[in-house]
Amino acid sequence: MESLREKINMNKHFKIFLKYMLIFLFAPAVGTLLHEFGHYIVAIVNGYDAYIAYAYTIYNIDNPLLEFWAWNAGPLVTWILSLTAFTLMEIYYNKRKRDTFTEDLPPLNILLLVIFSFSQRFIFNAFGYLIRGSTLMDEVRIGVYLGIHPNIIVYGSALVAVEFLIIVVYRIPKSYRYTLFFGAVFGAILGYLIWYDWLGPIFLPIY
Numbered sequence: 001m002e003s004l005r006e007k008i009n010m011n012k013h014f015k016i017f018l019k020y021m022l023i024f025l026f027a028p029a030v031g032t033l034l035h036e037f038g039h040y041i042v043a044i045v046n047g048y049d050a051y052i053a054y055a056y057t058i059y060n061i062d063n064p065l066l067e068f069w070a071w072n073a074g075p076l077v078t079w080i081l082s083l084t085a086f087t088l089m090e091i092y093y094n095k096r097k098r099d100t101f102t103e104d105l106p107p108l109n110i111l112l113l114v115i116f117s118f119s120q121r122f123i124f125n126a127f128g129y130l131i132r133g134s135t136l137m138d139e140v141r142i143g144v145y146l147g148i149h150p151n152i153i154v155y156g157s158a159l160v161a162v163e164f165l166i167i168v169v170y171r172i173p174k175s176y177r178y179t180l181f182f183g184a185v186f187g188a189i190l191g192y193l194i195w196y197d198w199l200g201p202i203f204l205p206i207y
Helices: 002-024 027-045 064-092 107-132 138-146 150-169 174-203
Strands: 050-052 057-059
Touching: 002 107, 002 174, 027 050, 027 057, 027 064, 027 107, 027 174, 057 064, 064 107, 064 138, 064 150, 107 138, 107 150, 107 174, 138 150
Parallel strands: none
Antiparallel strands: 050 057
8 A cells, every 4th residue: 555655656746747847848948038038129129130049149239338238138137037926926825825735836836937947047157157157148248347257247146046946946835846846957957958959049040
């Protein structure tokens, strides 16, 4: 009997893991395109041509101040979407109510969780910056323009994102908290690789 119960429990956790892996496959692509749309809209509104590629927005702004705001627009869109989702989760899904979700989260909370996950790009960016030291990142350009060491903005943004992530993870019911978390992380990493290394360059190539 105990063995049967364990098998049922494992099967339930596997289904949750698979479900969130599949859901979060799409988060990197959607989050990236919304981020890039922030850059795009600043360029277009100010009369400059712009093109959204799979991981970049290509424009030629010759006004330093406008270019600065174009660099800021992408991260601002990401933060606004993520923090709005976080706030709604905190308002509508208090801890007591979340604990009643014994089988899974409701659809609205799943959607908010996906939108919130867009802020995790700052954590990915920090790892990328640590490994490659790219000077093309928005945070690096913003830091250079403001005369602030890029490490402060890059790692500071990542630290803030980690703090919000910890809060959100511990709002998920304990019975499937880590199953959901690792399913989402695995799906996001897989989605990142699929979008950046395969589908993105096909559908939105860099010209």
